[in-house]
Amino acid sequence: MITIDDVTIGYGRRILMENISITAGSHTLTALLGRNGSGKSTLIRTMCGLAKPLFGNIAVGGRDISGLPGEETAKRISFVGTDKVRIPGLKCRDVVAMGRAPWTGWTGRLTAKDEEAVQKAMEWTGMSSYSEKTMDRMSDGECQKIMIARALAQETPVMLLDEPTAFLDIPGRFQIISILKKAAEAEGKTVIFSTHDLEIAMKKADRLWIVDPPRMLDLKTSDPEAAAVVSRIFRIPQVQA
């Protein structure tokens, strides 16, 4: 469970969201929707502890993350960003194993338990056969799955993803979101992803967080009102769930 308590985010004098209080529970896949520049990425980065809120607190399982050492935050929250990772010679398995960083010692040596978590994450994402492949020789969709496998291997109760389906074709998008849905349902994780893909959000997510600057709306996807709110904020015809 992740709780945003009276949080204000923005840059300098520009306020993007003001006094947001919202909670995402376990077993829940939440889609974060909003126009370009509405502060979705900033909110995700703030929730991960990568940026500081101008005001307010973020807590995971009742523990405020601002006072936590980096490694402790990393045991609670994993993150998938928009940066493309294309390092020559970097094997998929090594990338997924990096997810174990908060749990390993100073050399990063994996124990049997860590190996198991890495293996499981690769299987979950359907990437087991890619372990020896290097990241510079894979498609965008495959790379994204590896980055998600890495976040799964981190074994955190909360997973935050910034536009995980950008750059992907339609089947690729559904695959990625299905993996996230499975992580929320079967593993009981709190999964939040930002997206511009309204259709996928309406069809797959359990809840919608919609940025309506400077506020945030929290709706169930099954709520009959949800489609109307989305169409009003995005000024488009109604999208059906």
Place this chain on the structure above:
Amino acid sequence: MKRRNKIMWAAGVLLLAGLFVADMTTGSTGISAAEVWKALTGGDIPAQTGIIVKEIRLPAAITAILAGIAVSVSGLLMQTLFRNPLAGPYVLGVSSGASLGAAICVLGISAAAPVPGSQLLSGIGTAGAAWAGAAAVLAVISAASRKIGDITAILIIGMMLGAGIDATVQILQFMSEEQALKAYVVWTMGSLGNVTDNGLLILAIAVTAGTALAAAACKPLNLLLLGESYAVSMGADIKRTRRLVFITIILLAGTVTAFCGPLGFIGLAVPHIARLITGNADHRVLIPATILCGAILMSACSIVAEWAVIPVNAVTSLAGIPVIIYVVLNSRKRF
């Protein structure tokens, strides 16, 4: 470790040992490998040959290995920290910064009044000045890279900084005494043979400490391969890592530049050679591989420089440049 890897490591160590001996046999006086062995083990050889081997060739061969390790490891660290395949102490101006520090020491202070105290103090003085110069350039490059993020722009800033510093050094040269100027010009050509015993001691300590620090940072360095945000999200303490890596680069690149002059392009090329040979990006493999490749390449450069009687800086540039061109041609999509 896989069988192939074991063979590669063993072959590398043997090659280095061979080059180390060859390095001691190469020079203006012809000395055979057998004579070198006798000189080192206290065998029966002419006294003069013993002196040449023990007091000139051996320190120079050790310096080559230490210098190769230092510039190569600092190049690897810079490439990871700046996420820039073309980063290196020479290209980004860190060597120039160290040169300026050393130049002020050699041309300015020493020319006006020789540094009081022992030779060791004067060695530390030159090293300290080079460290300060390297640190200043690294601070500027680091601040710029955090603001800009574009690797081409950072390379250009590094080169401009290097050029500006070189110009300043030229002014210093123009204004200095003839004797100091000659010493400085010889130094800029790079030399592995002019390191005094005390210099070698400082170099050995700095390289040992620097590589130990680099090894201690291998976990966060691996995380940094994915970028700063990812590294932080996986628990890396970026500020601490950055500090640690900066100190390491300053120790390694600064000290070598102070004692051996700027050794161009090795620092940039060797990490790529290590990546190509190991096919790995993991620093737990890359740091030892870079150490071994750096020592091998610099020993080879030292032999060529001795054999052809040319400045070692010219040899390192000629050896490093083809590797760099290869990297640029093979990683175009990353620019």
